[in-house]
Amino acid sequence: xxxxxxxxxxxxxxxxxxxxxxxxxxxxxxxxxxxxxxxxxxxxxxxxxxxxxxxxxxxxxxxxxxxxxxxxxxxxxxxxxxxxxxxxxxxxxxxxxxxxxxxxxxxxxxxxxxxxxxxxxxxxxxxxxxxxxxxxxxxxxxxxxxxxxxxxxxxxxxxxxxxxxxxxxxxxxxxxxxxxxxxxxxxxxxxxxxxxxxxxxxxxxxxxxxxxxxxxxxxxxxxxxxxxxxxxxxxxxxxxxxxxxxxxxxxxxxxxxxxxxxxxxxxxxxxxxxxxxxxxxxxxxxxxxxxxxxxxxxxxxxxxxxxxxxxxxxxxxxxxxxxxxxxxxxxxxxxxxxxxxxxxxxxxxxxxxxxxxxxxxxxxxxxxxxxxxxxxxxxxxxxxxxxxxxxxxxxxxxxxxxxxxxxxxxxxxxxxxxxxxxxxxxxxxxxxxxxxxxxxxxxxxxxxxxxxxxxxxxxxxxxxxxxxxxxxxxxxxxxxxxxxxxxxxxxxxxxxxxxxxxxxxxxxxxxxxxxxxxxxxxxxxxxxxxxxxxxxxxxxxxxxxxxxxxxxxxxxxxxxxxxxxxxxxxxxxxxxxxxxxxxxxxxxxxxxxxxxxxxxxxxxxxxxxxxxxxxxxxxxxxxxxxxxx
Amino acid sequence: xxxxxxxxxxxxxxxxxxxxxxxxxxxxxxxxxxxxxxxxxxxxxxxxxxxxxxxxxxxxxxxxxxxxxxxxxxxxxxxxxxxxxxxxxxxxxxxxxxxxxxxxxxxxxxxxxxxxxxxxxxxxxxxxxxxxxxxxxxxxxxxxxxxxxxxxxxxxxxxxxxxxxxxxxxxxxxxxxxxxxxxxxxxxxxxxxxxxxxxxxxxxxxxxxx
Numbered sequence: 116x117x118x119x120x121x122x123x124x125x126x127x128x129x130x131x132x133x134x135x136x137x138x139x140x141x142x143x144x145x146x147x148x149x150x151x152x153x154x155x156x157x158x159x160x161x162x163x164x165x166x167x168x169x170x171x172x173x174x175x176x177x178x179x180x181x182x183x184x185x186x187x188x189x190x191x192x193x194x195x196x197x198x199x200x201x202x203x204x205x206x207x208x209x210x211x212x213x214x215x216x217x218x219x220x221x222x223x224x225x226x227x228x229x230x231x232x233x234x235x236x237x238x239x240x241x242x243x244x245x246x247x248x249x250x251x252x253x254x255x256x257x258x259x260x261x262x263x264x265x266x267x268x269x270x271x272x273x274x275x276x277x278x279x280x281x282x283x284x285x286x287x288x289x290x291x292x293x294x295x296x297x298x299x300x301x302x303x304x305x306x307x308x309x310x311x312x313x314x315x316x317x318x319x320x321x322x323x324x325x326x327x328x329x330x331x332x333x334x335x336x337x338x339x340x341x342x343x344x345x346x347x348x349x350x351x352x353x354x355x356x357x358x359x360x361x362x363x364x365x366x367x368x369x370x371x372x373x374x375x376x377x378x379x380x381x382x383x384x385x386x387x388x389x390x391x392x393x394x395x396x397x398x399x400x401x402x403x404x405x406x407x408x409x410x411x412x413x414x415x416x417x418x419x420x421x422x423x424x425x426x427x428x429x430x431x432x433x434x435x436x437x438x439x440x441x442x443x444x445x446x447x448x449x450x451x452x453x454x455x456x457x458x459x460x461x462x463x464x465x466x467x468x469x470x471x472x473x474x475x476x477x478x479x480x481x482x483x484x485x486x487x488x489x490x491x492x493x494x495x496x497x498x499x500x501x502x503x504x505x506x507x508x509x510x511x512x513x514x515x516x517x518x519x520x521x522x523x524x525x526x527x528x529x530x531x532x533x534x535x536x537x538x539x540x541x542x543x544x545x546x547x548x549x550x551x552x553x554x555x556x557x558x559x560x561x562x563x564x565x566x567x568x569x570x571x572x573x574x575x576x577x578x579x580x581x582x583x584x585x586x587x588x589x590x591x592x593x594x595x596x597x598x599x600x601x602x603x604x605x606x607x608x609x610x611x612x613x614x615x616x617x618x619x620x621x622x623x624x625x626x627x628x629x630x631x632x633x634x635x636x637x638x639x640x641x642x643x644x645x646x647x648x649x650x651x652x653x654x655x656x657x658x659x660x661x662x663x664x665x666x667x668x669x670x671x672x673x674x675x676x677x678x679x680x681x682x683x684x685x686x687x688x689x690x691x692x693x694x695x696x697x698x699x700x701x702x703x704x705x706x707x708x709x710x711x712x713x714x715x716x717x718x719x720x721x722x723x724x725x726x727x728x729x730x731x732x733x734x735x736x737x738x739x740x741x742x743x744x
Numbered sequence: 745x746x747x748x749x750x751x752x753x754x755x756x757x758x759x760x761x762x763x764x765x766x767x768x769x770x771x772x773x774x775x776x777x778x779x780x781x782x783x784x785x786x787x788x789x790x791x792x793x794x795x796x797x798x799x800x801x802x803x804x805x806x807x808x809x810x811x812x813x814x815x816x817x818x819x820x821x822x823x824x825x826x827x828x829x830x831x832x833x834x835x836x837x838x839x840x841x842x843x844x845x846x847x848x849x850x851x852x853x854x855x856x857x858x859x860x861x862x863x864x865x866x867x868x869x870x871x872x873x874x875x876x877x878x879x880x881x882x883x884x885x886x887x888x889x890x891x892x893x894x895x896x897x898x899x900x901x902x903x904x905x906x907x908x909x910x911x912x913x914x915x916x917x918x919x920x921x922x923x924x925x926x927x928x929x930x931x932x933x934x935x936x937x938x939x940x941x942x943x944x945x946x947x948x949x950x951x952x953x954x
Contacts, residue, residue: 121922122787123806372787373921374806377893404789407805410833567790571783602780602791706797713769714776 117573121373125401125567127576127685128394129659130175133183140180141366143173143358148181150353151329155187155297161289162348163324167304167332168355170471170684171394174304174331177355182299189299189329190292191218195316196302197657198251200264200621202312202650205271207319212270212277213250215284216243224291229283232276235269255629260622278322285326297327304333305653305681307469312653320345335469338455357391357476366393367400378403381418384513387506388422390474390489394684398425405564415514422510423546424564426491427553428688429471432676435550436467441488441496444473450486452479470680494547553581555690557698558591562598565687568662569599572633577663577686581672584693588666590735591691592636594699595664597728599634604721605662607634614643621650628661635663643671648678655682695735704733745863747872753864754876754941756855761940762947763909764819771816774949775800778912781953785929786920804919805829807892807899811915816908820844824911826890826901836890841906848906865941873938874930880905881914882930897921913952929954 118124118134131139142148154164168174182188191214198210219226220243233241236249249266252259270277289296300323306313320330324347330336337352339345358366363386368375375382381403389396402421406412412420440463444450450473454464467473472492477485488496490506548554561580562569568576582588592609599605610627614620618641627635667675669690676683692698708729714722765774779793779800786792786804794801803810810827824839855861879885884902892899899918905911920926932954940947 119787121925123789125789373894373897374788376895377806377808379893401789404805407829408792408794408803410810410829413831570791602783703797707795710772710795713772 119372123370123372123374123404125370125397125404126574127401127568127687128171128397129685130179132179136176136180136183139366139369140176141358141362141369142180143362143366144177144355147353147355148177150351151178151181152187154329154350155181155295158295160350161327162350163326163328163330163346165330165332165337165346165349165352166355167334167337167352169334169392169468169474170304170681171392172334172355172357173393174355175301178299178329178331186295190296191215191288191298192301193298193323194301194656195319196305196653196655199312199653200267202315202646202653203271204274204315204318205267205269205277207316208274208277208281208322209250209267209270211281211319211322212284213247215281215288216247218288219284220244220247222288222291224287226284226287229280229287232273232280235273236266255625257626260625274318278318281322282325285322289326297329298323300328300330302653302656303330303336305655307333307680308335308339308465310649312649317345321347324348333469334475335455335465338452338465338468340456354475354478356478357474358393360386360391363389363391363393363396367396370397370400380513381414384418384506384509385421387509388490390487390491391476392471392474392489395425395429395471395489395491398428401567402564405567409563415510418510418513419545422491423548424687426546426550428686429683430492430495430550431553431688432673433470433550433680434466434677435495436464436470436472438496440464440467441472444486445488445493448485448487449480449483450475452482452484455484491546492550494543495550553688553690555692557692558594558695559698561689561691562595564689566598569595569634570601570603572603572605572662575660575662577658577661577665579665579667579672579683579686579688580691581667581669581689582691583669585668587691587693587695587735588638590695590732592664592666593728593731593735596634596636597725597732600721600724600728602721604719604724605633607636608632609636609638611638611640613641614639614647615641616644618647620647621654624651625657628657633662635661636666637663638666639671639675643675645678648675652679652682655685658685695739699732699736701733701736701740704729704736708733745860745867747867749860750864750867751872751876751879752851753855753861754868754872754937755880756852757861757941758873758876758880758937759907759910761945762937762952763907763913765909765949768817774909775815775912777949777953778909778916782916785916785925785954787922787925802915803829807894807897807919807921809890809919813908813912818844819906819908822908824908824915839901839905839911841908843906868938868942870934870938873934873941877930877933877937880910881917881933882926884914892921894921896923 118138124139151164151166154160166174166178193210193214195207195210199206231243231246233246236246238245238249249262252263303316306316330346334354336346337354360383364382367382367385371378385396385399385403388399399421402424403417406417406420409417450464455468468475471489473486473488475484475486565576565578568574596607599607608627608630612620612623620643624637627637708726711722711726715726717723765771779802780791782793782802783791788806792803794803799812799814801810801812808829810829810833811824812827813822813824816822820841820843822841826836826839828834828836883900884905886903887900888903890899890901901918902911902914905914917926917929936947936951
């Protein structure tokens with residue numbers, strides 16, 4: 116993200132790195148940071164540490180903020196989410212092995228006595244760098260990918276041998292390193308405790324527990340019973356809960372820069388609806404800003420739509436926890452540790468926590484944890500026992516303050532039996548509807564919401580568009596590519612990614628990401644298996660630096676989103692309305708073409724790309740209306 | 745030579761060199777690049793320009809303002825509408841120039857008659873350029889204030905600017921809320937126009953917009 120010095124810096128709620136941290140970071144948990152820092156600096160401690168938080172709570176940002184300091188940076192970083200392939204034991208062991216060997220190479224340690232298994236990997240040159248390169252290739256190609264697959268399979272087949280080898284290597288590094296040695300095991304938060312991938316990961320976590328390792332985990336990992344947890348000998352489990360309302364507001368103010376005063380009235384409301392989750396807050400704000408230019412909407416409507424859109428992004432078609440659990444948390448304002456530890460089906464507290472249906476708001480008190488229902492989903496559970504919530508009251512009050520009653524919203528005020536509904540009811544029905552069935556949008560409406568990221572190279576966002584009618588896809592894509600080139604020349608690459616039997620969609624995606632382009636447009640076809648969907652979910656963070664548009668058939672999308680709890684946090688989700696003609700005017704398109712043709716100076720230019728794609732759209736519109744081209 | 749006269753000549757020169765695209769294509773390019781420059785200058789999250797059949801709308805929703813104008817073909821006859829953007833769109837006023845039909849003070853004719861530009865250029869200095877740019881763009885002597893939602897932000901809309909491109913450019917400046925950015929921009933413009941006047945060089949729009 117390119118930073119604005121005084122102005123607005125908004126994205127979809129990504130972890131902050133480098134320059135972004137300096138400008139935008141809000142220290143919400145100074146005591147927790149201090150504990151981690153003390154652990155790092157304690158040369159006598161070699162026990163691992165767990166740092167956990169819910170999705171979007173800011174754990175990666177907090178850790179990166181700490182690690183920026185010279186004497187606090189990890190000596191080895193292992194990214195299980197970004198570097199894994201098949202999500203099996205051999206896969207994970209390979210990553211550790213490669214990173215340990217890298218460290219050994221940097222320290223120039225003598226490991227001749229360990230007899231590395233060069234023969235296993237069929238290397239041309241038998242040296243450490245050869246093993247590292249085959250397990251974690253620096254350049255992507257079909258050949259390196261295939262070699263990586265084979266090499267990791269070898270590790271799988273000889274896992275016991277490699278486990279022993281890794282431990283020996285680790286002990287050697289630890290012995291020879293200076294006092295501040297520690298390992299950062301990142302991305303474990305992507306692995307739901309109930310997934311087969313987490314099971315496969317266990318032996319790797321067990322190995323790393325022998326060393327001074329900080330594990331980046333999800334909140335649910337902190338609740339694994341001691342008897343069965345793979346995180347052994349842990350010195351402490353630190354949980355990032357929810358920042359205070361003021362801290363969330365400060366985060367948003369920093370994002371708004373000098374413009375924060377212009378949204379002062381809205382920030383408190385957005386903060387309340389975030390439930391204390393920074394990513395959720397930033398997402399609502401981002402949508403609110405996109406809707407600012409819509410002069411046909413009142414501010415209340417803009418806010419309501421932003422809240423609804425965010426809940427669609429994170430919760431549409433998601434597996435829902437059972438009502439009893441929700442009622443219990445709402446009533447007691449807490450959740451018992453024992454409930455979170457329960458094994459069971461998908462309705463458990465663990466799933467509710469992992470999926471952000473509930474938020475833990477503070478440290479434990481007598482084996483229970485203060486908790487709230489995520490405000491975004493409260494309206495979905497339509498029960499009288501769900502009392503008037505602070506955010507609901509605030510939104511209604513906001514509407515009144517701005518001279519608009521909540522019934523001024525343009526929603527139907529009567530139910531099927533013709534009974535008048537209260538403003539609150541209207542509002543809440545509106546907000547909850549996105550979780551069951553997202554509202555289809557016209558292409559121009561989608562463009563309104565994605566314009567900030569699509570039209571600029573400064574932002575890299577990811578957009579998932581579900582469609583029902585495949586016939587309109589080419590024109591819809593051409594329209595988006597045209598608009599993407601409105602001001603900046605942006606190249607785009609469109610590919611079909613096929614899932615299903617005998618396919619490796621992640622490999623296909625990695626291949627296309629290795630090309631040099633600005634926008635990656637992927638058509639997800641075929642019958643993706645659960646495993647393939649899960650792999651993509653866990654590799655969420657490899658997509659962070661790319662502007663992507665994914666196209667998915669509507670009927671498949673329902674299934675995919677259920678698997679993509681992590682992935683969907685970095686995506687905006689849209690359902691494309693079938694009717695292209697309704698929102699695009701042939702005359703406007705012709706006007707745009709005529710305006711831009713004058714400005715074309717070369718073929719590789721924004722204007723040229725826009726005109727080229729607008730002509731495709733125009734052709735489509737004419738054909739649909741039966742006109743000659 | 746009297747400083748006021750010197751500055752009068754530079755005033756004209758700045759308009760001529762930076763704000764006088766002639767052909768329809770040049771005007772189109774100027775307006776296109778103008779719209780494009782606003783996102784970065786105002787440091788906002790998206791490009792604020794929208795093209796509609798024959799008009800261009802610029803929305804600066806972060807300070808509750810919007811303005812609209814048609815593709816400018818005649819610099820003596822045009823309108824720029826300013827709107828207050830809140831829960832609804834309210835027209836504040838229209839900046840309207842009818843100098844092709846009605847008399848306006850002929851500063852150009854007077855200056856050309858006395859033909860002292862060359863002499864004025866001998867006194868070319870940063871100081872003079874700065875004074876002129878202050879009057880033209882940064883702090884027009886005759887102006888109306890618009891309330892900004894940002895405390896430190898003073899918006900001064902000039903009351904006597906007849907050149908549409910100058911008017912649009914001064915709007916761009918006035919609607920930027922950061923004093924630091926404005927000062928930086930002022931320094932840049934002073935340097936740019938000082939050099940342009942010295943070398944009698946037209947400033948292409950991509951340079952004008954930085």
